[in-house]
Amino acid sequence: xxxxxxxxxxxxxxxxxxxxxxxxxxxxxxxxxxxxxxxxxxxxxxxxxxxxxxxxxxxxxxxxxxxxxxxxxxxxxxxxxxxxxxxxxxxxxxxxxxxxxxxxxxxxxxxxxxxx
Amino acid sequence: xxxxxxxxxxxxxxxxxxxxxxxxxxxxxxxxxxxxxxxxxxxxxxxxxxxxxxxxxxxxxxxxxxxxxxxxxxxxxxxxxxxxxxxxxxxxxxxxxxxxxxxxxxxxxxxxxxxxxxxxx
Numbered sequence: 001x002x003x004x005x006x007x008x009x010x011x012x013x014x015x016x017x018x019x020x021x022x023x024x025x026x027x028x029x030x031x032x033x034x035x036x037x038x039x040x041x042x043x044x045x046x047x048x049x050x051x052x053x054x055x056x057x058x059x060x061x062x063x064x065x066x067x068x069x070x071x072x073x074x075x076x077x078x079x080x081x082x083x084x085x086x087x088x089x090x091x092x093x094x095x096x097x098x099x100x101x102x103x104x105x106x107x108x109x110x111x112x113x114x115x116x
Numbered sequence: 117x118x119x120x121x122x123x124x125x126x127x128x129x130x131x132x133x134x135x136x137x138x139x140x141x142x143x144x145x146x147x148x149x150x151x152x153x154x155x156x157x158x159x160x161x162x163x164x165x166x167x168x169x170x171x172x173x174x175x176x177x178x179x180x181x182x183x184x185x186x187x188x189x190x191x192x193x194x195x196x197x198x199x200x201x202x203x204x205x206x207x208x209x210x211x212x213x214x215x216x217x218x219x220x221x222x223x224x225x226x227x228x229x230x231x232x233x234x235x236x237x
Contacts, residue, residue, distance in 0.1 A: 019208050019217070025139050030232055042187070050191040078130075104229075114222035
């Protein structure tokens with residue numbers, strides 16, 4: 001049952017992110033938190049690991065098509081440093097704070113989609 | 117090191133920090149910054165963003181995992197569903213008029229955001 005739920009959430013996330021150009025995490029995480037009662041920090045960790053194969057697949061397609069520029073190396077370098085810093089502070093952040101930050105970011109991007 | 121490389125590293129740092137803090141890929145930060153600051157066109161920004169997301173989420177997932185905030189089995193099922201869904205979504209994108217859809221989806225996301233805030237209160 002649970003396997004099926006995760007597959008369906010993944011499938012739905014993939015369709016939406018493929019169509020809308022919105023990142024998968026913004027859809028997967030609320031789905032896990034609201035429908036499956038998974039704590040925010042756990043949902044974020046599960047989301048990150050799920051994005052690994054999804055983004056690898058996407059990167060490979062773009063690499064073959066030539067859209068992926070070598071600049072990605074420098075961006076990736078900065079991203080690794082940035083992600084290391086914020087991932088490391090997660091255990092010290094209250095789940096309620098994480099949830100509020102996440103919700104506000106989500107609300108911001110939702111409004112941007114509506115108004116643009 | 118030239119200025120452009122520093123700029124790209126800075127963009128990476130911003131997106132990476134959002135990725136680790138929120139558990140997302142970070143494309144939502146990378147793409148607009150690449151277009152507005154680094155003068156990428158829309159397509160190149162998307163493609164290059166995906167490439168930069170890969171190392172960010174590997175490191176983020178590893179650190180979350182070390183702190184026991186993760187479940188590899190569940191991530192694999194999400195990932196499998198996600199890869200299949202992305203193929204469908206990318207094809208649908210060309211068939212469906214985008215603008216209304218985007219607004220409608222924005223409304224749903226806003227409702228989800230408000231529900232998340234309410235569930236905390």
